[in-house]
Amino acid sequence: MVIGVGIDIVKIEKLKEAVQKWGTLFLNRIFNSQELENIQEGRIYYQRLAARFAAKEAVIKALSKNYPLVLKDILILNRKNGAPYCEVKKKIDLDISLSITHIEDYAVACAVAQKKV
Numbered sequence: 001m002v003i004g005v006g007i008d009i010v011k012i013e014k015l016k017e018a019v020q021k022w023g024t025l026f027l028n029r030i031f032n033s034q035e036l037e038n039i040q041e042g043r044i045y046y047q048r049l050a051a052r053f054a055a056k057e058a059v060i061k062a063l064s065k066n067y068p069l070v071l072k073d074i075l076i077l078n079r080k081n082g083a084p085y086c087e088v089k090k091k092i093d094l095d096i097s098l099s100i101t102h103i104e105d106y107a108v109a110c111a112v113a114q115k116k117v
């Protein structure tokens with residue numbers, strides 16, 4: 001049974017500007033060390049950051065009615081095959097499915113929260 005659906009879009013340039021202005025202070029306020037270790041610097045570094053930020057926001061929206069969360073409560077990681085998945089630090093009895101995509105200017109994420117079967 002679906003509990004909630006959330007979607008978010010992030011303009012990559014805005015996230016890049018925040019990182020360049022605030023540096024690790026900004027990054028550590030949103031991401032944990034495990035997430036940051038998995039995002040390697042390179043050509044699409046800011047796209048990856050923005051996609052994970054959008055995923056966190058999408059999860060918050062999907063769970064907002066029943067589970068108040070903040071960005072640091074949510075970890076966005078990747079399976080060995082590259083598929084994104086979500087871990088929530090707070091106890092919830094839900095499965096969260098994610099879809100993330102990014103291009104040059106935007107990153108988008110969708111989260112679906114379902115009761116565990």
